[in-house]
Amino acid sequence: MSRRKVYLETFGCQMNELDSELVAGRLRALGYAFTPTPDDAHVVLYNTCSVREHAEQKVWSRLGELKARKAADPALVVGVLGCMAERDGEALIRRMPVVDVLCGPGELDKLPALLDNAVRTRESLLRDEPAPEGHTPRLISAREVALQGNTSRRSATLAAAADSLELLDLSRSVSPIDDDGSVKRSAYVRITRGCNKFCTYCVVPFTRGAEVHRPPEHIIDECRRLADAGVVEVTLLGQTVNHYRFEHGAAVTVDGVVQPQKGRSYAGGHRRDPFAGERVTTFADLLARIHDEVPGIARLRFVTSYPRDFGDDVLEVIRDHPRICRYLHVPAQSGSDRLLGLMNRGYSVGEYLEFIDRARAHLDQPEIGRPLGLSGDFIVGFPTETDADFDATVALLRRVRYKNAFIFKYSPRPGTIAIDRYPDDVPEAVKRARNTTLLDVQGEISDELGREQVGRTVDVLVEGASARTRKRRASSPGTVALTVGGRPAGADADFAAADAPGDEPVQLSGRTDTDLIVHFDASPTDALAWRGRIVRVRLDRAAGLSLFGTLIS
Numbered sequence: 001m002s003r004r005k006v007y008l009e010t011f012g013c014q015m016n017e018l019d020s021e022l023v024a025g026r027l028r029a030l031g032y033a034f035t036p037t038p039d040d041a042h043v044v045l046y047n048t049c050s051v052r053e054h055a056e057q058k059v060w061s062r063l064g065e066l067k068a069r070k071a072a073d074p075a076l077v078v079g080v081l082g083c084m085a086e087r088d089g090e091a092l093i094r095r096m097p098v099v100d101v102l103c104g105p106g107e108l109d110k111l112p113a114l115l116d117n118a119v120r121t122r123e124s125l126l127r128d129e130p131a132p133e134g135h136t137p138r139l140i141s142a143r144e145v146a147l148q149g150n151t152s153r154r155s156a157t158l159a160a161a162a163d164s165l166e167l168l169d170l171s172r173s174v175s176p177i178d179d180d181g182s183v184k185r186s187a188y189v190r191i192t193r194g195c196n197k198f199c200t201y202c203v204v205p206f207t208r209g210a211e212v213h214r215p216p217e218h219i220i221d222e223c224r225r226l227a228d229a230g231v232v233e234v235t236l237l238g239q240t241v242n243h244y245r246f247e248h249g250a251a252v253t254v255d256g257v258v259q260p261q262k263g264r265s266y267a268g269g270h271r272r273d274p275f276a277g278e279r280v281t282t283f284a285d286l287l288a289r290i291h292d293e294v295p296g297i298a299r300l301r302f303v304t305s306y307p308r309d310f311g312d313d314v315l316e317v318i319r320d321h322p323r324i325c326r327y328l329h330v331p332a333q334s335g336s337d338r339l340l341g342l343m344n345r346g347y348s349v350g351e352y353l354e355f356i357d358r359a360r361a362h363l364d365q366p367e368i369g370r371p372l373g374l375s376g377d378f379i380v381g382f383p384t385e386t387d388a389d390f391d392a393t394v395a396l397l398r399r400v401r402y403k404n405a406f407i408f409k410y411s412p413r414p415g416t417i418a419i420d421r422y423p424d425d426v427p428e429a430v431k432r433a434r435n436t437t438l439l440d441v442q443g444e445i446s447d448e449l450g451r452e453q454v455g456r457t458v459d460v461l462v463e464g465a466s467a468r469t470r471k472r473r474a475s476s477p478g479t480v481a482l483t484v485g486g487r488p489a490g491a492d493a494d495f496a497a498a499d500a501p502g503d504e505p506v507q508l509s510g511r512t513d514t515d516l517i518v519h520f521d522a523s524p525t526d527a528l529a530w531r532g533r534i535v536r537v538r539l540d541r542a543a544g545l546s547l548f549g550t551l552i553s
Protein backbone atom coordinates (compact mmCIF):
# COMPACT_ATOMS: atom_id res chain seq x y z
CA MET A 1 0.00 0.00 0.00
CA SER A 2 1.09 3.61 -0.54
CA ARG A 3 2.64 5.48 2.37
CA ARG A 4 0.16 6.56 5.03
CA LYS A 5 -0.24 10.29 5.12
CA VAL A 6 -0.22 12.18 8.41
CA TYR A 7 -1.46 15.67 9.15
CA LEU A 8 0.04 17.05 12.38
CA GLU A 9 -0.97 20.40 13.86
CA THR A 10 0.66 21.88 16.92
CA PHE A 11 -0.80 24.28 19.48
CA GLY A 12 0.98 26.13 22.27
CA CYS A 13 4.53 26.47 23.37
CA GLN A 14 8.04 25.80 22.06
CA MET A 15 8.11 22.57 24.03
CA ASN A 16 5.13 21.37 21.99
CA GLU A 17 6.81 22.45 18.77
CA LEU A 18 9.83 20.37 19.67
CA ASP A 19 7.64 17.39 20.64
CA SER A 20 5.92 17.61 17.25
CA GLU A 21 9.24 17.78 15.42
CA LEU A 22 10.46 14.67 17.24
CA VAL A 23 7.21 12.79 16.65
CA ALA A 24 7.26 13.74 12.96
CA GLY A 25 10.87 12.58 12.63
CA ARG A 26 10.08 9.22 14.21
CA LEU A 27 6.98 8.71 12.04
CA ARG A 28 8.88 9.68 8.88
CA ALA A 29 11.55 7.14 9.71
CA LEU A 30 8.80 4.52 9.97
CA GLY A 31 7.52 5.33 6.49
CA TYR A 32 4.73 7.82 7.15
CA ALA A 33 4.50 10.82 4.82
CA PHE A 34 3.28 14.25 5.93
CA THR A 35 0.61 16.32 4.25
CA PRO A 36 -0.11 20.02 4.76
CA THR A 37 -3.89 19.63 5.05
CA PRO A 38 -6.07 17.13 6.89
CA ASP A 39 -8.21 16.56 3.78
CA ASP A 40 -6.17 13.75 2.26
CA ALA A 41 -4.59 12.44 5.50
CA HIS A 42 -5.05 8.88 6.76
CA VAL A 43 -4.01 10.02 10.24
CA VAL A 44 -4.85 13.41 11.77
CA LEU A 45 -2.92 14.38 14.92
CA TYR A 46 -3.37 17.43 17.14
CA ASN A 47 -0.58 18.15 19.60
CA THR A 48 -2.48 20.14 22.18
CA CYS A 49 -1.88 22.74 24.85
CA SER A 50 -4.11 23.29 27.86
CA VAL A 51 -2.33 26.31 29.29
CA ARG A 52 -4.42 28.85 27.37
CA GLU A 53 -8.16 28.55 26.87
CA HIS A 54 -7.89 29.88 23.32
CA ALA A 55 -5.61 27.03 22.17
CA GLU A 56 -7.92 24.50 23.73
CA GLN A 57 -11.00 25.92 22.01
CA LYS A 58 -9.21 25.64 18.68
CA VAL A 59 -8.56 21.94 19.31
CA TRP A 60 -12.23 21.28 20.13
CA SER A 61 -13.23 23.12 17.00
CA ARG A 62 -10.79 21.11 14.82
CA LEU A 63 -12.10 17.86 16.30
CA GLY A 64 -15.68 18.95 15.65
CA GLU A 65 -14.80 19.63 12.01
CA LEU A 66 -13.58 16.04 11.64
CA LYS A 67 -16.92 14.45 12.56
CA ALA A 68 -18.36 14.48 9.05
CA ARG A 69 -15.07 13.33 7.52
CA LYS A 70 -14.84 10.44 9.95
CA ALA A 71 -18.43 9.38 9.28
CA ALA A 72 -17.61 9.20 5.58
CA ASP A 73 -14.22 7.56 6.12
CA PRO A 74 -14.23 5.31 9.21
CA ALA A 75 -10.64 4.20 8.54
CA LEU A 76 -9.41 7.71 9.37
CA VAL A 77 -7.37 7.71 12.59
CA VAL A 78 -7.62 10.80 14.80
CA GLY A 79 -5.14 11.33 17.62
CA VAL A 80 -4.90 13.90 20.39
CA LEU A 81 -1.43 14.31 21.85
CA GLY A 82 -0.02 16.53 24.55
CA CYS A 83 -1.33 18.27 27.64
CA MET A 84 -5.07 18.14 26.87
CA ALA A 85 -4.85 14.39 26.30
CA GLU A 86 -3.01 13.88 29.59
CA ARG A 87 -5.30 16.16 31.58
CA ASP A 88 -8.69 15.05 30.24
CA GLY A 89 -7.88 11.40 29.64
CA GLU A 90 -10.69 9.24 28.38
CA ALA A 91 -13.23 11.94 29.21
CA LEU A 92 -11.91 13.61 26.07
CA ILE A 93 -13.01 10.59 24.00
CA ARG A 94 -16.41 10.57 25.64
CA ARG A 95 -16.88 14.21 24.69
CA MET A 96 -15.40 13.74 21.21
CA PRO A 97 -15.88 10.11 20.05
CA VAL A 98 -14.12 10.96 16.81
CA VAL A 99 -10.83 10.52 18.72
CA ASP A 100 -9.09 7.13 18.38
CA VAL A 101 -5.70 7.75 19.99
CA LEU A 102 -4.77 9.62 23.16
CA CYS A 103 -1.13 10.14 24.02
CA GLY A 104 0.20 12.32 26.85
CA PRO A 105 3.39 14.35 26.52
CA GLY A 106 5.26 11.92 28.75
CA GLU A 107 4.35 8.94 26.55
CA LEU A 108 5.16 10.21 23.06
CA ASP A 109 7.75 7.49 22.51
CA LYS A 110 4.79 5.06 22.41
CA LEU A 111 2.93 6.97 19.70
CA PRO A 112 4.22 4.99 16.68
CA ALA A 113 2.99 1.73 18.26
CA LEU A 114 -0.37 3.29 19.17
CA LEU A 115 -0.87 4.59 15.64
CA ASP A 116 0.17 1.34 14.08
CA ASN A 117 -2.33 -0.54 16.24
CA ALA A 118 -5.07 1.96 15.50
CA VAL A 119 -4.51 1.89 11.73
CA ARG A 120 -4.31 -1.91 11.57
CA THR A 121 -7.34 -2.39 13.79
CA ARG A 122 -9.42 -0.12 11.63
CA GLU A 123 -8.25 -1.72 8.42
CA SER A 124 -8.99 -5.23 9.64
CA LEU A 125 -12.37 -4.31 11.11
CA LEU A 126 -13.36 -2.63 7.88
CA ARG A 127 -12.16 -5.65 5.92
CA ASP A 128 -13.79 -8.26 8.15
CA GLU A 129 -16.94 -6.44 9.06
CA PRO A 130 -18.52 -4.84 6.05
CA ALA A 131 -21.06 -2.45 7.35
CA PRO A 132 -24.67 -2.90 6.44
CA GLU A 133 -25.68 -0.26 3.99
CA GLY A 134 -26.06 3.06 5.73
CA HIS A 135 -24.23 1.95 8.90
CA THR A 136 -20.74 2.65 10.23
CA PRO A 137 -18.68 -0.43 11.19
CA ARG A 138 -18.03 -1.15 14.87
CA LEU A 139 -14.87 0.74 15.58
CA ILE A 140 -15.76 2.58 18.71
CA SER A 141 -14.17 0.17 21.17
CA ALA A 142 -10.82 0.11 19.37
CA ARG A 143 -9.07 2.95 21.15
CA GLU A 144 -5.38 3.41 21.87
CA VAL A 145 -4.44 5.29 25.01
CA ALA A 146 -1.06 6.10 26.60
CA LEU A 147 -1.18 8.48 29.55
CA GLN A 148 1.18 8.98 32.42
CA GLY A 149 -1.64 9.35 34.92
CA ASN A 150 -1.85 12.73 36.49
CA THR A 151 -2.70 11.71 40.02
CA SER A 152 -0.16 8.97 40.62
CA ARG A 153 3.16 10.39 39.60
CA ARG A 154 5.39 7.61 40.89
CA SER A 155 8.90 8.93 41.23
CA ALA A 156 10.26 5.38 41.39
CA THR A 157 9.09 4.72 37.86
CA LEU A 158 9.87 8.10 36.41
CA ALA A 159 13.47 7.23 35.68
CA ALA A 160 12.41 4.29 33.53
CA ALA A 161 9.74 6.34 31.81
CA ALA A 162 12.24 9.07 31.15
CA ASP A 163 14.73 6.56 29.77
CA SER A 164 12.33 5.42 27.07
CA LEU A 165 11.18 8.99 26.39
CA GLU A 166 14.82 9.99 26.20
CA LEU A 167 15.10 7.80 23.12
CA LEU A 168 12.69 10.09 21.32
CA ASP A 169 15.06 13.04 21.76
CA LEU A 170 18.09 10.90 21.00
CA SER A 171 16.59 9.58 17.78
CA ARG A 172 15.78 13.03 16.42
CA SER A 173 16.47 13.54 12.79
CA VAL A 174 19.19 16.14 12.44
CA SER A 175 18.66 16.63 8.77
CA PRO A 176 18.78 20.41 8.32
CA ILE A 177 15.78 20.43 5.97
CA ASP A 178 12.50 21.83 7.22
CA ASP A 179 9.11 20.56 6.09
CA ASP A 180 9.04 23.34 3.50
CA GLY A 181 12.32 22.16 2.00
CA SER A 182 14.40 25.06 3.31
CA VAL A 183 17.69 24.68 5.13
CA LYS A 184 17.17 24.77 8.87
CA ARG A 185 19.39 27.14 10.85
CA SER A 186 17.74 27.23 14.29
CA ALA A 187 16.72 24.32 16.46
CA TYR A 188 15.34 23.59 19.92
CA VAL A 189 17.09 21.15 22.23
CA ARG A 190 15.31 19.95 25.35
CA ILE A 191 17.36 19.83 28.53
CA THR A 192 14.63 19.28 31.14
CA ARG A 193 11.19 17.71 31.09
CA GLY A 194 8.36 18.51 33.45
CA CYS A 195 8.13 21.01 36.30
CA ASN A 196 8.11 20.88 40.10
CA LYS A 197 6.95 24.43 40.82
CA PHE A 198 3.17 24.01 40.99
CA CYS A 199 2.15 27.57 40.24
CA THR A 200 -1.53 27.53 41.10
CA TYR A 201 -2.76 28.68 37.66
CA CYS A 202 -0.72 26.12 35.71
CA VAL A 203 -1.47 22.56 34.66
CA VAL A 204 2.02 21.66 33.42
CA PRO A 205 3.26 19.83 36.56
CA PHE A 206 0.20 17.56 36.27
CA THR A 207 0.41 16.96 32.52
CA ARG A 208 4.18 16.81 31.96
CA GLY A 209 5.02 15.36 35.35
CA ALA A 210 7.94 15.89 37.68
CA GLU A 211 11.15 17.52 36.58
CA VAL A 212 13.62 15.21 34.87
CA HIS A 213 17.00 16.48 33.62
CA ARG A 214 18.62 15.00 30.53
CA PRO A 215 22.23 13.80 30.72
CA PRO A 216 24.62 16.53 29.57
CA GLU A 217 26.43 14.15 27.21
CA HIS A 218 23.16 13.54 25.34
CA ILE A 219 22.45 17.26 25.10
CA ILE A 220 25.95 18.16 23.92
CA ASP A 221 25.95 15.36 21.38
CA GLU A 222 22.59 16.54 20.03
CA CYS A 223 23.93 20.10 19.71
CA ARG A 224 27.03 18.80 17.95
CA ARG A 225 25.00 16.78 15.45
CA LEU A 226 22.75 19.76 14.77
CA ALA A 227 25.77 22.02 14.21
CA ASP A 228 27.33 19.46 11.87
CA ALA A 229 24.07 19.49 9.91
CA GLY A 230 24.12 23.28 9.46
CA VAL A 231 22.21 24.59 12.48
CA VAL A 232 23.79 27.79 13.80
CA GLU A 233 21.41 28.70 16.62
CA VAL A 234 20.28 26.38 19.40
CA THR A 235 17.64 27.24 21.98
CA LEU A 236 17.74 25.07 25.09
CA LEU A 237 14.25 24.30 26.38
CA GLY A 238 12.87 23.61 29.82
CA GLN A 239 9.82 24.78 31.75
CA THR A 240 12.31 26.18 34.28
CA VAL A 241 15.40 25.82 32.17
CA ASN A 242 17.82 27.37 34.65
CA HIS A 243 16.86 24.79 37.29
CA TYR A 244 18.81 22.18 35.31
CA ARG A 245 20.98 19.95 37.50
CA PHE A 246 22.19 16.50 36.48
CA GLU A 247 23.65 14.04 38.97
CA HIS A 248 26.06 11.69 37.26
CA GLY A 249 26.01 8.05 38.16
CA ALA A 250 22.23 7.77 37.82
CA ALA A 251 20.65 7.08 34.43
CA VAL A 252 18.45 10.10 34.80
CA THR A 253 18.15 12.54 37.64
CA VAL A 254 14.68 12.66 39.05
CA ASP A 255 13.67 15.46 41.34
CA GLY A 256 10.48 13.57 41.94
CA VAL A 257 9.83 14.69 45.48
CA VAL A 258 7.83 17.85 45.32
CA GLN A 259 8.95 20.42 47.83
CA PRO A 260 6.25 22.91 48.72
CA GLN A 261 7.67 26.32 48.10
CA LYS A 262 5.71 27.95 50.86
CA GLY A 263 7.95 28.87 53.75
CA ARG A 264 11.18 28.21 51.89
CA SER A 265 13.53 31.06 52.30
CA TYR A 266 14.87 32.77 49.25
CA ALA A 267 18.50 31.83 48.91
CA GLY A 268 19.48 35.29 47.80
CA GLY A 269 21.17 36.37 44.66
CA HIS A 270 24.36 34.40 44.79
CA ARG A 271 23.19 30.83 44.71
CA ARG A 272 25.83 28.27 43.91
CA ASP A 273 25.16 24.62 44.23
CA PRO A 274 27.04 23.62 47.41
CA PHE A 275 27.09 19.99 46.30
CA ALA A 276 28.22 20.68 42.77
CA GLY A 277 31.43 18.97 41.86
CA GLU A 278 32.56 16.39 39.44
CA ARG A 279 29.43 14.35 39.97
CA VAL A 280 27.01 17.19 39.25
CA THR A 281 26.50 19.24 36.10
CA THR A 282 24.71 22.51 36.87
CA PHE A 283 23.00 24.77 34.34
CA ALA A 284 26.04 27.04 34.39
CA ASP A 285 28.31 24.04 33.68
CA LEU A 286 26.04 22.90 30.86
CA LEU A 287 26.03 26.30 29.13
CA ALA A 288 29.81 26.55 29.34
CA ARG A 289 30.30 23.03 28.03
CA ILE A 290 28.00 23.51 25.02
CA HIS A 291 29.69 26.82 24.24
CA ASP A 292 33.19 25.36 24.45
CA GLU A 293 32.56 21.90 22.98
CA VAL A 294 30.30 22.90 20.08
CA PRO A 295 31.93 25.92 18.43
CA GLY A 296 29.71 25.51 15.36
CA ILE A 297 26.78 26.92 17.35
CA ALA A 298 27.04 30.66 16.73
CA ARG A 299 24.24 31.49 19.15
CA LEU A 300 23.10 29.66 22.24
CA ARG A 301 19.78 30.68 23.80
CA PHE A 302 17.56 29.24 26.51
CA VAL A 303 13.92 29.58 27.67
CA THR A 304 12.06 29.79 30.03
CA SER A 305 13.89 30.97 33.13
CA TYR A 306 12.55 30.90 36.66
CA PRO A 307 13.54 34.07 38.58
CA ARG A 308 14.59 32.48 41.85
CA ASP A 309 16.83 29.87 40.28
CA PHE A 310 19.28 32.32 38.74
CA GLY A 311 22.61 32.17 40.50
CA ASP A 312 25.56 34.40 39.79
CA ASP A 313 27.35 31.35 38.41
CA VAL A 314 24.95 31.31 35.42
CA LEU A 315 25.23 35.07 34.88
CA GLU A 316 29.04 34.85 34.97
CA VAL A 317 29.06 32.06 32.39
CA ILE A 318 26.81 34.10 30.08
CA ARG A 319 29.03 37.16 30.56
CA ASP A 320 32.24 35.25 29.85
CA HIS A 321 31.10 33.19 26.84
CA PRO A 322 30.47 35.41 23.82
CA ARG A 323 28.25 33.03 21.87
CA ILE A 324 25.69 32.74 24.70
CA CYS A 325 22.97 35.30 23.99
CA ARG A 326 22.37 38.06 26.48
CA TYR A 327 18.64 37.63 26.41
CA LEU A 328 16.62 36.48 29.41
CA HIS A 329 12.93 35.59 29.30
CA VAL A 330 11.96 35.70 32.97
CA PRO A 331 8.21 35.65 33.70
CA ALA A 332 7.21 37.83 36.66
CA GLN A 333 3.41 37.24 36.35
CA SER A 334 2.48 40.03 38.80
CA GLY A 335 3.88 43.07 40.56
CA SER A 336 1.88 42.33 43.73
CA ASP A 337 3.43 40.24 46.51
CA ARG A 338 -0.03 39.17 47.63
CA LEU A 339 -0.88 37.79 44.19
CA LEU A 340 2.52 36.18 43.77
CA GLY A 341 1.72 34.33 47.00
CA LEU A 342 -1.68 33.19 45.71
CA MET A 343 0.02 32.07 42.50
CA ASN A 344 2.63 30.13 44.54
CA ARG A 345 5.41 31.71 42.51
CA GLY A 346 7.93 31.37 45.31
CA TYR A 347 9.43 34.87 45.20
CA SER A 348 8.49 38.41 46.14
CA VAL A 349 8.60 41.48 43.90
CA GLY A 350 11.67 42.66 45.82
CA GLU A 351 13.44 39.36 45.17
CA TYR A 352 12.50 39.49 41.50
CA LEU A 353 13.90 43.01 41.22
CA GLU A 354 17.04 42.00 43.08
CA PHE A 355 17.56 39.39 40.36
CA ILE A 356 16.89 41.90 37.56
CA ASP A 357 19.43 44.34 39.05
CA ARG A 358 21.98 41.57 39.44
CA ALA A 359 21.43 40.39 35.85
CA ARG A 360 21.91 43.97 34.63
CA ALA A 361 25.06 44.40 36.71
CA HIS A 362 26.55 41.27 35.15
CA LEU A 363 25.26 41.43 31.59
CA ASP A 364 24.15 44.90 30.53
CA GLN A 365 27.28 46.32 28.86
CA PRO A 366 26.12 48.54 25.98
CA GLU A 367 29.46 50.38 26.09
CA ILE A 368 31.16 47.29 24.65
CA GLY A 369 28.23 46.49 22.36
CA ARG A 370 26.81 43.81 24.69
CA PRO A 371 23.50 45.07 26.14
CA LEU A 372 21.03 42.80 27.94
CA GLY A 373 17.54 42.06 26.56
CA LEU A 374 14.74 41.15 28.95
CA SER A 375 11.25 39.88 28.31
CA GLY A 376 8.55 38.77 30.72
CA ASP A 377 5.12 37.19 31.12
CA PHE A 378 2.21 38.70 33.04
CA ILE A 379 -1.26 37.55 34.04
CA VAL A 380 -3.95 40.18 34.57
CA GLY A 381 -7.23 39.54 36.37
CA PHE A 382 -6.00 36.73 38.64
CA PRO A 383 -8.64 36.06 41.33
CA THR A 384 -8.95 38.89 43.88
CA GLU A 385 -6.69 41.22 41.87
CA THR A 386 -7.46 44.79 42.99
CA ASP A 387 -6.68 48.10 41.31
CA ALA A 388 -3.75 48.44 43.70
CA ASP A 389 -2.39 45.01 42.73
CA PHE A 390 -2.70 45.91 39.08
CA ASP A 391 -1.00 49.28 39.60
CA ALA A 392 1.90 47.41 41.19
CA THR A 393 2.17 45.29 38.04
CA VAL A 394 2.25 48.43 35.88
CA ALA A 395 4.97 49.83 38.14
CA LEU A 396 7.01 46.64 37.77
CA LEU A 397 6.77 46.84 33.99
CA ARG A 398 7.97 50.43 34.03
CA ARG A 399 10.78 49.66 36.44
CA VAL A 400 12.16 46.65 34.52
CA ARG A 401 11.62 48.03 31.00
CA TYR A 402 11.22 44.71 29.21
CA LYS A 403 11.80 44.82 25.49
CA ASN A 404 8.53 42.92 25.22
CA ALA A 405 6.08 41.21 27.54
CA PHE A 406 3.57 38.43 26.95
CA ILE A 407 0.38 39.52 28.67
CA PHE A 408 -2.55 37.19 29.30
CA LYS A 409 -5.97 37.56 30.86
CA TYR A 410 -6.48 34.97 33.58
CA SER A 411 -8.87 32.18 32.78
CA PRO A 412 -9.42 29.26 35.15
CA ARG A 413 -7.90 26.14 33.60
CA PRO A 414 -9.26 22.70 34.44
CA GLY A 415 -6.77 20.59 36.36
CA THR A 416 -5.07 23.53 38.08
CA ILE A 417 -4.99 24.26 41.79
CA ALA A 418 -6.42 27.76 41.31
CA ILE A 419 -9.64 26.57 39.68
CA ASP A 420 -10.67 24.82 42.90
CA ARG A 421 -9.15 27.27 45.34
CA TYR A 422 -10.02 30.74 44.01
CA PRO A 423 -13.30 31.91 42.48
CA ASP A 424 -12.72 33.70 39.18
CA ASP A 425 -14.04 36.96 40.62
CA VAL A 426 -12.52 39.67 38.44
CA PRO A 427 -15.16 40.69 35.88
CA GLU A 428 -14.29 40.07 32.24
CA ALA A 429 -14.61 43.78 31.41
CA VAL A 430 -12.06 44.63 34.12
CA LYS A 431 -9.69 41.95 32.85
CA ARG A 432 -10.03 43.30 29.35
CA ALA A 433 -9.37 46.88 30.42
CA ARG A 434 -6.31 45.90 32.46
CA ASN A 435 -5.02 43.80 29.58
CA THR A 436 -5.31 46.79 27.24
CA THR A 437 -3.67 49.15 29.72
CA LEU A 438 -0.74 46.83 30.27
CA LEU A 439 -0.30 46.29 26.53
CA ASP A 440 -0.29 50.07 26.04
CA VAL A 441 2.31 50.57 28.77
CA GLN A 442 4.48 47.84 27.27
CA GLY A 443 3.99 49.40 23.82
CA GLU A 444 5.35 52.74 25.11
CA ILE A 445 8.35 51.02 26.67
CA SER A 446 9.03 49.01 23.51
CA ASP A 447 8.84 52.22 21.43
CA GLU A 448 11.31 53.97 23.72
CA LEU A 449 13.72 51.05 23.68
CA GLY A 450 13.43 50.81 19.90
CA ARG A 451 14.27 54.51 19.46
CA GLU A 452 17.28 54.14 21.77
CA GLN A 453 18.70 51.57 19.35
CA VAL A 454 18.80 53.94 16.37
CA GLY A 455 22.39 54.79 15.41
CA ARG A 456 23.82 51.60 16.91
CA THR A 457 25.49 48.86 14.91
CA VAL A 458 24.38 45.35 15.78
CA ASP A 459 25.10 41.75 14.83
CA VAL A 460 22.07 40.12 13.22
CA LEU A 461 21.55 36.43 12.60
CA VAL A 462 19.68 36.41 9.28
CA GLU A 463 16.54 34.27 9.42
CA GLY A 464 15.13 34.85 5.95
CA ALA A 465 12.90 37.07 3.88
CA SER A 466 10.86 39.56 5.86
CA ALA A 467 7.09 39.22 6.01
CA ARG A 468 6.84 42.33 3.80
CA THR A 469 8.95 40.71 1.10
CA ARG A 470 6.94 37.51 1.21
CA LYS A 471 3.67 39.44 0.99
CA ARG A 472 4.89 41.51 -1.96
CA ARG A 473 6.03 38.41 -3.73
CA ALA A 474 2.68 36.76 -3.21
CA SER A 475 0.90 39.72 -4.79
CA SER A 476 3.34 40.10 -7.68
CA PRO A 477 3.26 37.20 -10.07
CA GLY A 478 6.00 38.41 -12.43
CA THR A 479 8.91 37.88 -10.09
CA VAL A 480 12.53 37.06 -10.67
CA ALA A 481 14.01 34.26 -8.60
CA LEU A 482 16.78 35.11 -6.18
CA THR A 483 20.13 33.72 -7.06
CA VAL A 484 23.49 33.23 -5.44
CA GLY A 485 26.37 33.24 -7.84
CA GLY A 486 23.89 32.42 -10.58
CA ARG A 487 22.44 29.47 -8.64
CA PRO A 488 18.63 29.68 -8.42
CA ALA A 489 17.27 29.87 -4.92
CA GLY A 490 14.42 27.56 -5.76
CA ALA A 491 15.71 24.80 -3.51
CA ASP A 492 15.35 27.04 -0.51
CA ALA A 493 11.68 27.61 0.03
CA ASP A 494 12.06 30.50 2.41
CA PHE A 495 14.16 32.44 -0.01
CA ALA A 496 12.19 31.29 -3.00
CA ALA A 497 9.33 33.01 -1.22
CA ALA A 498 11.45 36.14 -1.22
CA ASP A 499 11.52 36.42 -4.99
CA ALA A 500 11.51 40.07 -5.92
CA PRO A 501 10.49 41.95 -9.03
CA GLY A 502 13.49 42.80 -11.22
CA ASP A 503 16.57 44.14 -9.45
CA GLU A 504 14.69 45.58 -6.49
CA PRO A 505 16.41 44.92 -3.19
CA VAL A 506 14.95 42.20 -1.02
CA GLN A 507 14.11 42.92 2.60
CA LEU A 508 15.59 40.33 4.96
CA SER A 509 14.92 39.83 8.68
CA GLY A 510 16.94 38.54 11.55
CA ARG A 511 17.54 38.92 15.26
CA THR A 512 20.16 40.42 17.49
CA ASP A 513 21.46 38.32 20.34
CA THR A 514 19.14 40.34 22.62
CA ASP A 515 16.23 39.11 20.47
CA LEU A 516 15.45 42.39 18.70
CA ILE A 517 14.01 41.97 15.20
CA VAL A 518 15.97 43.80 12.50
CA HIS A 519 15.05 44.29 8.83
CA PHE A 520 17.48 45.36 6.13
CA ASP A 521 17.72 45.33 2.35
CA ALA A 522 19.98 43.07 0.32
CA SER A 523 20.58 42.57 -3.34
CA PRO A 524 18.38 39.82 -4.82
CA THR A 525 21.47 38.24 -6.33
CA ASP A 526 23.05 37.37 -3.00
CA ALA A 527 20.16 37.38 -0.56
CA LEU A 528 20.26 33.60 -0.21
CA ALA A 529 23.88 33.72 0.87
CA TRP A 530 23.04 35.75 3.98
CA ARG A 531 20.66 33.23 5.48
CA GLY A 532 22.04 31.67 8.66
CA ARG A 533 24.92 34.14 8.75
CA ILE A 534 25.63 36.84 11.28
CA VAL A 535 25.91 40.23 9.60
CA ARG A 536 26.60 43.78 10.83
CA VAL A 537 23.69 46.17 10.43
CA ARG A 538 23.58 49.88 11.29
CA LEU A 539 20.17 50.76 12.72
CA ASP A 540 18.52 53.72 10.98
CA ARG A 541 14.92 53.65 12.13
CA ALA A 542 12.59 52.06 14.67
CA ALA A 543 8.90 51.25 14.52
CA GLY A 544 8.09 49.80 17.92
CA LEU A 545 10.34 46.83 18.29
CA SER A 546 10.84 46.44 14.57
CA LEU A 547 14.16 47.98 13.66
CA PHE A 548 15.29 48.93 10.17
CA GLY A 549 18.90 49.27 9.15
CA THR A 550 21.60 49.17 6.53
CA LEU A 551 23.77 46.17 5.89
CA ILE A 552 27.42 47.10 6.38
CA SER A 553 29.12 43.69 6.22
Ligand code: SF4
Binding pocket: 195, 196, 197, 198, 199, 202, 203, 204, 205, 239, 240, 306
Ligand atom coordinates in the same frame (compact mmCIF):
# COMPACT_ATOMS: atom_id res chain seq x y z
S1 SF4 B 1 7.12 27.27 36.65
FE1 SF4 B 1 4.95 27.51 37.16
S2 SF4 B 1 4.07 28.38 35.27
FE2 SF4 B 1 6.07 27.50 34.69
S3 SF4 B 1 5.57 25.40 34.00
FE3 SF4 B 1 6.12 25.27 36.18
S4 SF4 B 1 4.14 25.40 37.25
FE4 SF4 B 1 3.80 26.13 35.15
